[in-house]
Amino acid sequence: MSKKDKNIEVAIEETTKNGNQVQQVLIGKNVVGEIENQENKYTAILTDGEEFNVHSFDEGIEVVLQQYHLHQG
Structure with missing residues (x-):
């Protein structure tokens, strides 16, 4: 029996940090x-x-998501 796929919402929000533009990667409401x-x-x-x-930028998103998945739970 296979597991059912789980949909996970990933969002990117632009914000300012120390005077620089930064894109935050969020899974649900958590910044990862x-x-x-x-x-x-x-x-x-x-x-x-x-x-x-x-x-x-795309490689940065991949790295953040890979590291999150690797170290979660």
């Missing part, structure tokens, strides 16, 4: 990470403060 863009350099920041340098 942020993507920061400075001079065409992207940084994925997790809620525990861990940072990953990435090449694009």
Whole structure:
């Protein structure tokens, strides 16, 4: 017997942090990470403060979601 797929809502909200534009990645109402863009350099920041340098905004989202899935529960 297979498990039924579970739909999870992922949202991206733009906000300002320390004078910089930051996109927050949310699952439900919980912030799971942020993507920061400075001079065409992207940084994925997790809620525990861990940072990953990435090449694009899309790669930043992938990293945040992978790390969340890896370390949840």
